[in-house]
Amino acid sequence: MTTDAVIETRNLTKVYRDFWGRKKVDALKSLNLTVQRGEIFGLLGPNGSGKTTSIKLLLGLLFPSNGEALVLGKPASDVAKNERIGYLPEESYLYRFLNAEETLDFYGRLFDISGKERRKRIDSLIQQVGLNRARKRVLKEYSKGMTRRIGVAQALINDPELILLDEPTSGLDPLGTREMKDLIRSLRDEGKTVVLCSHLLADVQDVCDRIAILHQGELKELGRVSDLLSIQDMTEIKVGGLSDEAKEEIRQVVARHNGNLVSMGHPSTTLEDLFLKIIRESEAHPGRRYLPEREGEQPTEPPVSSN
Amino acid sequence: MFAMVIETTNPSLLYSMPHWSLPFWWIGTVLILSVFGFAGALLLTWLKTHSAARAFQLTVKALFEGLIEIVTLPAGCSRIFALAKLSFREAIRRRILYVFFLFLIPFLFAGWYLPNSPEGQLRFLVAFVNGAISWLLIPLSVFLVSMSLPTDIQQHTIYTVVTKPVRRLEILVGRILGFMGIFTLVLLIMGGVGLIYLRGQSDATVRQSQWTARVPIYATAPEDVTTANELKLPLMFYKKGQLQAQGTNVGKEWAYRSHIEGATSDSAHWFFQFDPSQFQNREEVPVELTFDIFKTTKGDPTRPGAEESGVWCLLRFVDRKTGETVFDRTFRVNNNRGNVVYVPAKAFASGNVEVIAQCLTRNQFLGMAPADLYLLADERTFEGNFLKGLVTIWLKILLLTCVAVTASTFLKGFVTILFTFMVYILGFFHDFMIGIVTGQVRGGGPLESSIRLFTQNNQVTDLDPNFFNRIALGVDMLLLELMRALAYIIPNLTLLDTAEFVASGFDIPWALLLRNALFVIGYVVPVVIFGYFVFKNRELAA
Structure with a gap:
């Protein structure tokens, strides 16, 4: 593993248990992943495949049942790592009684950003996400797309090195989706690392440098988008x-x-084809890493043993 | 009415500062509880990880990280402020202050129930205003605080907060501060309205006698005098040739006052020790007293125009340094309303005075308690005293807020509400619970008392030692141990009631206020720290 790894997980496992400690579901099974600095990394999978669980484990919202996750060189449970992280949750879970300015001001204060700097960033972020006309309106009056925009703005308030986006384009219209994708690319161009999870494959195909496909809590495929989609x-x-x-x-x-x-x-095939193929393969042979029918090709990571 | 019922044998203790050893007792208690908490956390982790060594490692790590976070809490003051502001804003934006208008409604109708006697008026009004504030603000605060954190967790808004560099303790403390900010504001507004209302409603005669805050000097137990059975008491009774703890029992069930018989050598003795310099620049010092008249003859001996037939009392002031009587006065005792005797200040020059009361009227008795006679050292404003009373309510709200915040770290919103109300209600039965577990309250544990109830067994005889009863007693022993633990964990909320002082026109002693504040702080600090450890080590996502 290189030193430039922004995220590193080792055998990251999450088992949900009920009140009595009985196993309910294996949400994530021994995930080994490395995300390098400056790339756009996509986590893909159908609903319930462990994408959001992975992100929550990386953020310390969940504690791993086994294994560990290092984020920016620190354990995921360390609060100090949050200084350099931006997170956009699945739905923008924000305080609906605040307006856009107050929202950004609140989150800015949590980063201990000085008053002057805070006002500057709030202004530029509101411009950047295009909410200038709605900056004084409370969030409960916002449309879904606007809520998404303010969610992005709060994730960027601390000028983070690593940005975790959970379904960044959900609820956005085609224009908004395009703007979001442009934003993600421009963040990469600024040298930031972006990890996003999504099931909107076209979006992922457009922006991601590398992707990992998860199904039933297991890693099925990992690699560069251009490599994965070429038909040999x-x-x-x-x-x-x-x-x-x-x-x-x-x-x-x-x-x-x-x-x-x-x-x-x-x-090139489309990502959709690849995705469906992997999922079908995985359902036919549960627990097995997807092996492409390509000659002379080795998977970039060793296959994960099933348990 | 000058009397405030203080059912204690030593009322001067209310005015004494906390003992210096108090912090050490507190630290000791917290340490013992911490050991239990650590053991509990260890056990839970062990059950989860199935490895004792790993559980120990994890628990110790969590403990140290937690301690560091607690010590470095002040470093996060700007984040705490932001979180407090958020809670404050939330309460305002959700228009919770409208409850304030509910508070005004009962005021329209209070006049209907106003007692006729001027003495009862202010007492009623103060009780009413205090009650209206407590009964609106306390449920409001419990509801608001209990739902707050669980709502954040349920609606996932907590995700965007805990993924910022916020310590979990800061989230709890910020929340408590924010809510206390809003409650303080509401309390002040309600208090202000209440005070204006009190002024408007009480008539002139009431304001003359009751619209004040008396600072009394109560009798204290002397070092050099004891009763026949060697008790040191602030008030002793001379009967049958010796000093005793009790006077004559006239058969009243309420044992607060003890009686002396008229036209005998029986007498009551109060012992005063105080700093005499406070009376230096004064001509005279009012001595206020309220004695109970117990008649053995028909008719009202205190009725107007019956001066001759009234009950008369002789009060003598003896300087205990010289042994001389420095002042005496004979007066007719007013039942209930009390008397004032103006004593020249020079009588108190030594700061060590014995006051001896004798009943002069044959066949009548005078009843008295330690707090029934006091020197009036000072009078302060009613308004200031009212404010002090609000501080006590504020402390109560602080206590409940912290309990609710802690409970909400591991309970759902509605369960937290129930839990906090349970603490609140049990808090008022604290003495009763302690009485049961220490065996002072008769009737035994829950099963034993149920058996007695259904078999209509009296409480004094032992239960029939049959098989079932023995099992019931065995189970009771276990339940009583649980109750014992509970009884000592539940805060004694009867301590936090100072409305009686305000209503009777007595200044709330600063010492009492300080002790209440220490009690609440001493209680909430470990409670919040416990909540913090729970909150830190729980998963916020599902």
Whole structure:
């Protein structure tokens, strides 16, 4: 593991138990993950796959049943790590009787930001998320999208190094989604690390550098989005400036093989296809790490043993 | 009416400062409780981790981290302030202050129940205002505080707070401060309205005698005089040739006052020791007294126009340094309303005075208690005293707020409300609970008393030693041990009642106020720390 790991989990496990200590559900099974500084990392999975549990464990909202999580080099239970973290919860859980300014002021005070600096950041964040006209309105009058925006603003009030976003685009219209994705990319460009979890695959495909796919509390796939989505057994050729003879020749070659040539290269699948494939595979063989049907390819992490 | 009933053999103790050893007792108690708390936490962790060594390691770690957080609490004062402001704002924005208007409603009707006697008027009004404040503000505060943290947890707003660099103790303390801020505000407004109302409602005669705050000097037990059976008491009775703790028993059930017989050598002796310099610049010192008249003849000996037939009392002031009688006065005793005897200040020059009372009227008795006769050292304003009374209510609210915040770290909102009200109600039966577990209250434990109830068995004889009864007694022993633990954990809320002082026109002693404050602080600090450890070590997400 390199020293530039922002998040590191070792055998992170969470078992929910009932009042009598009997096991109810294995929410997360031995998760080993490393998130590097400056990347956008996506946690994917169907509902109940352990995405939010992972984020809550990283934040110290839940305590691990086994294993450990290090965030910015500190244990997840250490409050001091929160100085450099921004967190946008699944739904924006904010105080509905405060207005936008008061909300940001409250969270700013929790970071001990000086009054002058606080006012400056509140102003720029309100501008950035586009709530300038609603800054004096109480949050209970906000629409879902506006609530999401103020939620993002409060997550950024301390200019964090690591930003954890739980379903960042939920409740946003296409325009808002686009703005959110631009914001996430610009945060990366500023050198920040972003971890997001989502089941909106198109969004993840657009912004994430690397993804992990979780199902039933187990890690099923992990890697760079570009690697994961390329189809190795298919060829795509796109050629320009060929003479008619050459074209004819290629066409003949392709025709001989009953093909229809458009371009050349490895075409991409959509993340949706990959996702569904993994989930189906996982359901057919529970507990097994997804092994891609690719030659000469090794999974980037050793398969996780089932328990 | 000059008397305030103080059912104690030594009323001057109300005015004495807490003993120096008090903090040490407190520290000792807290340490013992901490050991129990640690053992409990260890056991729970052990059950969870199934490993004694790991449980011990985790518990010690949690303890040390907690202690560090407690010690460094002041460093988070700006965060505490932000959290306090949030709670304050929440209460305001949710329009909780409207309850204040509810408070005004009963005032419209209070006049209907006003007693006729001017003596009873102010007492009633003060009790009414105090009651209206307590009975509105206390349930309001319990509801508000109990629901606050559980709502935050249930609605997940706590997520955005605890993922900031906020210590969990700061969340609890900030909440307590915020709520106390709002309660203080409401209390002051209610108090102000109540005071204006009191002024407007009470008539001139009431204001003359009761609209004040007397500072009395009560008798104290002397070092050099004892009763025949060697008790040192502030008030002793001379009977059958010797000093005794009690006078003649006239058959009254209320043993507060003891009686002396008229036209005999029987007498009552109060012993006063005080700093005489406080009377230096005064001509005379009022000595106020309220004696009970017990008649053995028909008719009202104190009725107007019956001066001759009234009950007469001789009061003698003896300087105990010289043994001389420095002042005496014979007067007709007013039943209930009390008398004032103006004594020249020079009679008190030595600061060590014995006051001897004798009943002069044959066949009549005079009843007296230690607090029935006092020197009036000073009179302060009623308004100031009223404010002191509000401080006591404030302390009570602080106690309940802290109990509710602590309970809400591990209970759901409604359960917290029930729990806090249970503490509140049991707090008023504290003496009764202690009486049961110490065996002073007859009737035995819960099972024994139920058996006695159903079999209509009296409380004095032993239960029939049959098989069932023996089992019941055995179970009772266990239950009584539980009750004993509970009885000593529940705060004694009867201590926090000073309305009687205000209503009777007596200054609430600063010493009493200080002791109440120490009691509440001494109680809430460990309670909140306990809540903090629970809150810190619980998961806030589900």
